[in-house]
Amino acid sequence: MNSLMNKFSALLLATLLLATACNRGEEDPDGDNDGEVITTIVLKFTEAGTNNTLEFTWEDLDGPGGNAPVIDPIVLANNKTYNLSIELFDKTDPNDIEDITEEIEGEDDEHQFFFQGKAVGNLIRIQYADEDGDGNPVGLKNTVTTISTGSGTFIITLRHELNKNAAGVKDGNIANAGGDTDVEATFQLTVQ
């Protein structure tokens, strides 16, 4: 059936031309769009009863890979009590700095910070100083007491969608917490 063949060929040719003529926009890529990056962790130790604040930052502006994160060494004075506040930011776009701390406060029942490392228990004692809507700790605000001189690691871990009711979690024990790790930052802490 020639007319059928002709119709089919015409259809084929049309589809071929149509399809190959389509530019899918591959030459105009979107940039890296990671909506969940935390580039900066700011620790503010304020001596209790004063306005003296020590600020230490963990920062990785170009995200994973590339340049290594820049981590400030923490130096605290012995036998003092500090109010520790933690702030998180996304500074990927310097003109549009996102305050991640606000987001964590917005869903505080799903977030909790944990503190580990040699420094905890040996050089400092740390206790939660805030609560979420259910009366469980969050860890954006804490009380830190320096007890002994020396140097050791101070690891801050932020868990998201964890189980705050599992054994030990409210006391700061990460073992049964579960959830996703959004932050795991290791600082070198020295008490002088």
Place this chain on the structure above:
Amino acid sequence: MKFYLFTALFFLTGFIHAQDASDPCNKVIRGYVLDAETKEALPLAGIWINGLEKGTTSDEKGYFEISGACQRLYDVDIHYMGYEEFSIKINTSENKTHQFYLLPDSKQLSEISVEAAKEYRETMQAVQSIKGKALDMSRGKSLGETLSMISGVSTLNTGATISKPVIHGLHSNRVLMLNNGVRMEGQQWGSDHGPEIDPFLATELTVVKGASSVRYGSDAIAGVILVAPSALPDEIGQDGEINLVGASNGGMGTVSGIFQGKTKALGGLGYRVQGTGKRAGNIRTPDYFMNNTGMRELNFSTAIGWQKKKYDLEAFYSRFSSDIGIFRGAHIGNLTDLRLAMQRGIPYENAIDGGLSYRIERPRQEIVHDLLKLKAQYRLQGVGELSAVYAQQTNSRQEYDTRRGYTTDPSRLDPELDFSLYTTTADLEFSHVPIGRLQGKAGISGMHQANVFRGRRLIPNFRSYSGGMFLIEKLILDQWEFETGLRYDYKWMRTFERERDGAISSETLIFDNYTASASVAFLPNSKWKIGTHIGKAWRAPNISELFSFGVHHGAASFEIGDVSLQSEVAYNALVNARYLNKNFQAELTLYRNYIQNFIYLKPVFPEILTVRGAFPTFQYTQVDAVFRGMDGDIFWRLHPKTSLISKFSIVRAWNLIAEDFLVFIPPDRTEHSLRFDLPAWKSLTDNFIQVGALLVAEQKRVPPESDYTDPPAAYQLFNLAIGSDIRLGEQKISVGLEVNNALNTRYRDYLNRFRYYADEMGRNVMIRVKIPF
């Protein structure tokens, strides 16, 4: 034997015409040889006309013609391996086109394939198929799980819902998949990216083992998987089938239907419509549910076509769409979390307390794959057959990670990884009419691809053009068959990546390769076939191997690509021996695959430090590797009603540069089943009970420091299957019951990426109903 001699008449039988009407012995006996159950063509069936003392073989449509018959009654014998001998008396005064329906030798339901002249056969490699009753028994399972019924094929799993086929220890970009003859192009480089094909659209699933690049081009290093629907109906009328599958584990329900027919209208149009819907909830290990492991699938395919004497035309469209939940307890952050998860042995409570829920939340994958195929075949008498295929496919894949907290920003609802791959392919192939004993084909093919990626940095955009041309010639003698082929491929690719400062960086890469193959087969009689195949295959490095730079969340690793990677080139030698007789069939395949520039992930130190902590870091590297192994199948009818089916496969993979084993190679496995055919009872026929065991060894051959934990222990799983055909008046319904992991064994599989976090699925009871109409 006559049976094999007639293979040479393959192309000529179609062109025999009726003789002059004045000659009294000018009658033509013509007809179609078909499977009584599936109504499919049986090509290369042997037809012998007693009295006329002439015979022939049926062509790929099951059609044959024998001329020179006189006006009388003839005894016609038809035989076909795997089917009962068929005899009929034909009166040539009835000048009609007959249909001969052959019954499958019902007790011989082995998965060992039967000689058939389909396209892939022409490459003379180790080929095995799943079709007919064996395929019916696998309905409801994913494509990967179904294919693992074939020896030498296992699966790489991400949980229980994502399953990729592994042939001879190789997978992803080293296994080519064809959907109705079209190369499947998606983001198949991902080990957690399952194949986007609905097994229900196929009536035959075929695995071609060994290097197949000469015929198919890049990526066919370990072999090719062919998912093939049957040809469109050839007779006026309609028929169809409905399949229902239910499974206890996950509360899975699947409905699939197919309706096809041929109408006299529109010039004799053949048509088919097919669709599948599947829904499953959280799966359960022997001890706990796994939260967010549900899935949904909705697939559709349709085909229309005309089959004429001189030409065939076909248009085919398929759509695959699925929504897959990713286990909540596997979306682990960093190395610390991974180590904690492995130490626990059991996921955290909030990852296993969900019960049998059908909700699919983040993290999850959404995939849609559209494929359009247009095909035209034209037969030039005395010259050959020309076929042209044009295909257009779009693969759209979105991966949604868990999100941090509260946000009103609408862009945060976007997927974290958004892949779109657009592929256009065109193939032209010419099979020449046999020149003496020589058959062959030549072809040219082209492909255009555009990749658009959005989201967290992972792979760049790219545009690529590839082309290839090949020539394959086959010489068929009485007891020997020889085949050789040659191919050249060329691939050009340009990438586009937007850097932080807004500029677009671009790389241009070119890959080209010659490949060749040679095969020899010895067929002394209808029982034995011994063949050897040597082939060179290749593949271009995939986009992830070249350009990856980022955290791979599912694997808790940071992967770094290498833009300077060269093509992988594989030299494959394979020996295949097959013995077929009524009560005993065996097949053995031995192979050695030497792969130059084998690309794999090598751990590098120090680990990359991110805000989420340290991630084990891997760099894509090239080494030389050797894969060796053996697959075997036995079907043994111990007793008229009892059969034993056994399979085994062994793979050994060695890194020649590091002088050590390669990581993530499937361990040795063997499977045994005992099948009891039960006598018919009232309206129940084809009754059987089958009990089986799968034994998987512990993988002891792993290089040190290559993995987060040791491979899991060996395990044994027991299965039970029962089946029957129920006749309700005019209607026949096939039912089957299958119990997998009958003893609810607790186990982990080395090739499951979730083995760090959780056990495998527990007992699963599946019920299948097939209603043909």
